[in-house]
Amino acid sequence: MAMLEVTKLGISFGGLRAVDELSMKIEKGGLVGLIGPNGAGKTTAFNMLTGVYRPTDGGIRLDGQNLVGKKPHEICKMGVARTFQNIRLFPKLTVLDNVKVGLHNQVGYSLIESMLHLGSYRKKEQEMDRRALEILKVFDLDREAGNLAANLPYGKQRKLEIARALATDPKLLLLDEPAAGMNPNETGELMDTIRLVREKYGVTILLIEHDMKLVQGICEYLYVLNFGKLLAEGTPKEVLNDPAVIKAYLGD
Numbered sequence: 001m002a003m004l005e006v007t008k009l010g011i012s013f014g015g016l017r018a019v020d021e022l023s024m025k026i027e028k029g030g031l032v033g034l035i036g037p038n039g040a041g042k043t044t045a046f047n048m049l050t051g052v053y054r055p056t057d058g059g060i061r062l063d064g065q066n067l068v069g070k071k072p073h074e075i076c077k078m079g080v081a082r083t084f085q086n087i088r089l090f091p092k093l094t095v096l097d098n099v100k101v102g103l104h105n106q107v108g109y110s111l112i113e114s115m116l117h118l119g120s121y122r123k124k125e126q127e128m129d130r131r132a133l134e135i136l137k138v139f140d141l142d143r144e145a146g147n148l149a150a151n152l153p154y155g156k157q158r159k160l161e162i163a164r165a166l167a168t169d170p171k172l173l174l175l176d177e178p179a180a181g182m183n184p185n186e187t188g189e190l191m192d193t194i195r196l197v198r199e200k201y202g203v204t205i206l207l208i209e210h211d212m213k214l215v216q217g218i219c220e221y222l223y224v225l226n227f228g229k230l231l232a233e234g235t236p237k238e239v240l241n242d243p244a245v246i247k248a249y250l251g252d
């Protein structure tokens with residue numbers, strides 16, 4: 001059974017069919033790309049996978065469990081985490097606290113414990129600090145732990161977003177244009193980090209990306225959307241040499 005199974009997924013906004021009959025299968029530990037021209041429906045697909053939009057039709061299963069109709073926080077608890085096209089960190093929190101926000105999904109404590117600063121609260125706080133630092137290390141951000149997120153350079157903010165998503169301990173990590181706005185050096189580093197994250201945490205990754213160097217460099221399999229429909233799928237080599245895909249990107 002595939003880790004993620006999307007079957008004939010579709011959504012309409014009024015008269016616009018933003019995604020239509022999208023089917024995808026991703027095996028556990030896979031690193032897969034969702035690509036396509038602007039407005040093809042990629043982010044809308046992510047919004048359906050995370051419960052932000054309810055599909056008009058079709059199915060989504062994670063490890064056999066139905067996700068359609070579930071709320072975003074329920075889907076997060078079931079093991080799906082995401083990052084966004086535009087950075088959405090807590091700029092006035094430290095780098096460490098941004099990751100701890102993600103950890104609260106698992107290691108939370110009760111209001112009473114935190115108000116009374118009970119021993120159990122302090123223990124859990126220490127445990128969260130330790131785990132947050134461990135994650136930051138993977139992203140080479142541990143030395144920035146005490147800095148405000150807002151003061152990090154752009155490339156590091158993007159990495160921190162992935163670190164925060166990872167802190168929720170996902171089975172499936174959805175990355176929406178992780179390399180957007182990065183220079184080639186930062187993109188190269190990001191590629192290494194994404195590979196490392198997959199290896200170290202065994203997480204399954206689906207990413208939207210326009211940077212073909214990144215897509216070719218790290219994805220094993222690609223799905224191509226065009227006008228909401230699946231135009232092609234296959235290995236990066238197959239897909240990026242497909243005349244229909246080239247035409248969709250370059251136009252007639």
Ligand SMILES: Nc1ncnc2c1ncn2[C@@H]1O[C@H](COP(=O)(O)OP(=O)(O)OP(=O)(O)O)[C@@H](O)[C@H]1O
Binds near residue numbers: 036
């Ligand atoms: N809430 C909404 N209401 C109406 N139309 C929407 C809504 N969300 C998305 N759309 C439309 O759905 C289509 C697909 O948009 P989407 O953002 O998913 O594309 P995309 O492939 O992620 O594009 P890009 O690569 O530019 O980010 C677009 O025509 C968009 O205007």
